[in-house]
Amino acid sequence: MWIWCWLFQGLFGFGVASYYGVPLLYLAAGAALALVLGQRVLGSIAAGWACAVAFIFHPLLDSVAYRPMPDLAEGVLGGAVLLAWWTAMQAETRGRTLLWTAVTGLLVYVAESNRVTGVFITLVLTIATVMFYPRRFGWLVLMGGFAALFYGAECGFYRWLFGDWLHHLHATLGAKGAKGTDAVAVWFIPLRFFDTLWRGNPLAPAYCILAAVGLVAMWRRGETAGRLMVVWFVVLLMSYSCAPQSLFPWKPLIRDADRFLCGLAIPMSVLAATGLTTLWRAALARRTAPAWSRHPALLTACGVALCTVVTTRERYDPGFIAEMRRYMAALPDGTRIFSHKAMRQIAHLTSSRDARRFEWRAPNPILHRDPQHEALAAQCDEFWYARKLLWLTTRKQMEKGKLAAQPALGSYLDAPEHDWRLLRLLAKGDTPDLFFYRRRTPESPPIRMLAADAPEWNSLIPMLPRHWSGDGGRTAAVTSPVPTTLRGKILSLQLTAASEHVEALTIRLRFFIGGQRTAEYLLKPYLYPGGGKEFFSIPIAAGAEQCEVQFKLAKSGQSVDFTSFRAVVDEPVP
């Protein structure tokens, strides 16, 4: 996957093209594979097009169709492996068989190297060879030999680079016990992803029903090509569902998330297209097909239009890009920016030309206090961070119970108002995520702080400390007028709280103008058992009149101890 990012960077330079180019490339390759497989299995180019359109809009791709993630790559590489294996199995000459055997071995290695679950396709190949081409089992062994050869070369490379033959496995050994890999009942193991397949988006139930119809129809037809699609889908789904990361207790290797099932997108699309053609033929059993149905191009266009309307995949939206570009463009050459690695990368993706004009001090990580980071921050004119990525490593440690209490925060996060003004914040969806501070100067407006008992809150903030266990319900909401002195400002909130559960609490803020909701923000504090400080900022629209604050516990039985609260008011840049 990353090689394409690297190549696109060489071709188009650093920027969004290298980011979006990867999923677009895999989406195109996957659609082409679905077309070829669909044509081979269903015997017509029109059916191939139905498979390709079904792949492009597959609900499993919703969360990976717009970003470079290994899941989509795994699905496409799996399809390429299967096609190469199939070509080898059907080749009529020894030379062609050897060629496609080598290609299959190479693709199996690339699929495994892309992500370790890519290796599941070998189980599909093994079962399919035994079932459909038992006399060619020797060629399958040779495919394994080629894959092992490439794999050995990679191991040798890691040995040279890190002194560890199995670095690629050892590097990920710590990724255990992640969210969504909890032990489940044994009978439920093969079924654990059915819900994911059914609920992806409004198209998902149709895909499931059509694929189920197609699966039965393919198997009953008895042809190798059709049964191969069934074996591919079923074996892969069972591998994703049942592969363990620990046996006692049994815990799944793959956590509950739709994107990990992308390997199913091509076979499921072929099965769904089969189901559609089966139902269509059944409906026309005693009638002649209407004239419009004899135009494959028209049917494809209708399918694309229907899927475009029904899917809930996010439409093109430049989001924060334009605003962040404007902010960056207004800064002079040589501006010194203190940040962290991921934010620097976002800046380069947003506007590589501007990002290269600045002097970056972007170590990783910067959440906790470190004298070297303090010294770097002191040299800089601006301080930027991306909240989610700033917390990422620490949040994962918290989820594993490795951090009972919060280490001291960097001063630029603990009390940013001393040295910095928050000039701009950009939201990702309903969550403020990108923060842009500028160093305070003697000309800067004075620091404006609001304690928990400030009159601006209209008694909105209860007496602290306070223990909330959701006895009266998991949700508590309060509505209050927005003081005129806060309208059009950026409000930074600091909360000291503790909980046994990292994400025990969410806070939703809704702003209203004339009774109409104009903005909504979702804040997700990360809480330590021993307590810690959390920090958020929200922009308040100039005309905001009312604000509804809703506190919600993630699950009943959880609780939060609030200790202190304060807020800082900043003027945004025009």
Next chain:
Amino acid sequence: MSALETRASQHRLWHHLCAVAALAIGVGLLFCASRALATI
């Protein structure tokens, strides 16, 4: 199928592959959500 017919059939398939790839890229661009930049 004669060699000529096979070649013509392969030629047509390439046209379809190019068209389907273009459709995939078009649909991919239509659903490019820029918020993704902050999620990786």
